Amino acid sequence: LLMEKYQNAVSPDLMSLFVSPPPPAQEASLTNGAPVETPSPASTSSLFNRLQLDDDPEADVRDPYTETAETRDLFVTVDDPKKHVSTMETYITYRVSTKTSRVEFDLPEYCVRRRYQDFDWLRMKLEDSQPTHLIPPLPEKFVMKGVVDRFSEEFVETRMKALDKFLKRVADHPVLSFNPHLNAFLTAKDLNKRQGLALLTKVGESVKHVAGGYKLRPRPAEFCAMGEYLDTFNQKLGTIDRIAQRILKEQSEYLTELREYGTVYSSWAASEEELRRPLEGVGGCVATCCGALDDLGDGMSQDFLPVLREYVLYVESMKNVLRKRDQSQAEYEGRLEAAILRKQEDRTPMPAEVEKCQDKVECFNADLKADWERWQSNKRQDFKLLLTGMADKNIRHYEKCQAAWESLLTVLQDKQAEDKTHETN
Template sequence: MSTVTPKSLASSGQKPIQEICHPLGAEEAASAGVLTPSPDVGNTTSSIGEKDLSLPNGTPVETSSPASSSSLLNRLQLDDDLDGETRDLFVTVDDPRKHVSTMETYITYRVATKTTRVEFDLPEYSVRRRYQDFDWLRSRLEDSQPTHLIPPLPEKFVMKGVVDRFSEEFVETRRKALDKFLKRVADHPVLSFNEHLNAFLSAKDLNKRQGLALLTKMGESVKYVTGGYKLRARPMEFAAMGDYLDMFTQKLGTIDRIAQRIIKEQSEYLVELREYAPVYTTWAASEAALQEPLEGVAGCLASCSGALDELTEDMSEDFLPVLREYVLYVESMKSVLKKRDNVQAEYEAKLEAVAFRKEERTTAAAVPTDVEKCQDRVECFNADLKADWDRWQNNKRQDFRQLLTGMADHNIHYYEKCLAAWESVMPLLQDPQSPEARSDSEKD
């Protein structure tokens, strides 16, 4: 994640981000003629009951910023400290269990949480969740935080007959992906304070209907705006984002296809090796004079096949999942970009309508409130998207550095094991009368 301070989070428009009403509460705030204030960092006595802000007329206002002072301070610290020293929310997904009922068979995972946040009633929680619960959480985050990048979930469906979704390998791969998803959400300075995440982590019985009534007007307007108006052009920085995502997707797709071909060829080679070694063992049984070197070669081939099996497994379980996660990440980022474009298109359409009315009346008219609200939404989208883009780029660099380092280590380990196996059989293949054999015996 990138280092973010209040100043660096300013939007691309004229207003500072502290004065911009968040999209989720923009319409209510505008109707009352006020903007949602930023939380007071100096106030350290905030309680759970104070996190629901409201306007003077009693209208509740939802914001993407944490309401309590401790929450806001932690939001800034999360961006400044990547080593976990100032984090106060830790989550882990582990202990997969298979459940069999008359209606269905499914896997649940334990979600363990440790926190010191006042938004939680207890310091520790342990609940069990299945994949569809994680999917529910992501949908609620996407609906309630439309300006932010929501980390992707692993794909739900697998090709029938190709992967057994109840196999230990598949369940472990999915567990790792779910754990990574939840950690990314918990480490986000805004998403981690979402009320749906709180319910997901703490509620024993997760009622998935509780969030349906909370779909915001912003979320609806993002889906149904512009009335067919076509966006003129993305700002240069967001156009560059789109171009980068297209290029990145192409590169990832190429690497994924080649990696899968390599895994297939390694698997076929592994089958041959496993059939190859027993031939030497059988041969050794009928050749007393060659028994020792033949058995040595058989053992060497068995060691090489074991090392290749480990290398192939590492590529399948560690390398490919990261590539696929980032393919899904790109789709999530493109979705947020599209939502931003929709809001900008709505803003441009409203501006054109105002300009047309001015021309008709030939007198200056005040800018309608809905145009100002729309401008605020555009600016908030810009600020949130740029902050999430920087965070995503930092995560990507760390993930791929770790991925490529791991791939190098696995290959080095594989070749070292093969080299050691062949070196161990060399003394058995040498002629006792040869200079090399005499030299080795002298050393011994």
């Protein structure tokens, strides 16, 4: 009887956890988190379909957060890195510029300087205050000592681009952009980083207390599909990253040898007067190929690899939100099951804390679905730009090499004609 009374207040899907067994598991793979039936595991050729890199006319329709430039009212930019040296530490700050027409800002424009730990503070505050939303990742703080110079121009430039992308993603989000911690980050001269406690820690402890010893029911199919997609996507990204790193290392070694190779021809030309022009031509071609290869390597290390790494971190962020959703579901199910098992009189209303937990789960589900669609839309755009950019860089590399060697053919043909003229005379 008690279960019949609760059926009017609890969604059928959630009540089915207690009145009927879960449906049998089915093999499924993902296309942007939607479960579809596939007869076999994903192959290499199907990766591009999984990433949805092709033009999708319905992509913008499905994205609940699609905005045009005309509707945006908050613009942020991270640039102008500066090195600061003191007796205690050396660090880099970045200029954060803001333009807005929102009423919660006192001025239309702001310009402040922030260091990496300030961005890290902002992200932690967003995670604490917006636990149901996907928070964009930051570039990793630590680098291997002796491998990467964190004060080098290349490293600072790469980090600045990543911080700029992080802040733009937050500012374009329809919920995160209104967070008061973001307002403080963009406007305050000095951030008060000590205020507030780790809300998420408290929530986590509450869930452990309520759902301790309770075995979580299976995730709904759509969230299981998200988890499977993230695992597959992360695996593919890891493989691509490892191969790209190896290619970059081999290119660097080849470039070193190629430069020595060109130098030999240039020095040889000094002792061979009759062959001077052809030998100098070969040396010049090799030098041109070295420059083209150097540019290609820079593009891979500064543009290609950072995007791969960003999405590896994005996967971890999304998995973290899924775990929080599971904790919220566990809390609700634990409270609901405890209420059902208690012997209560007829007409006893559902405990308020159960309804509150149910609302929390539904809110979590709605926010996660919306952020998932937004993330998929951003991913499609990012990987289109990434792969087309990589293709363009490779085309330019080979065009430069081809043009250099074709110019050498002209030199060799002129030399051959000149030699025939001398023989005739």
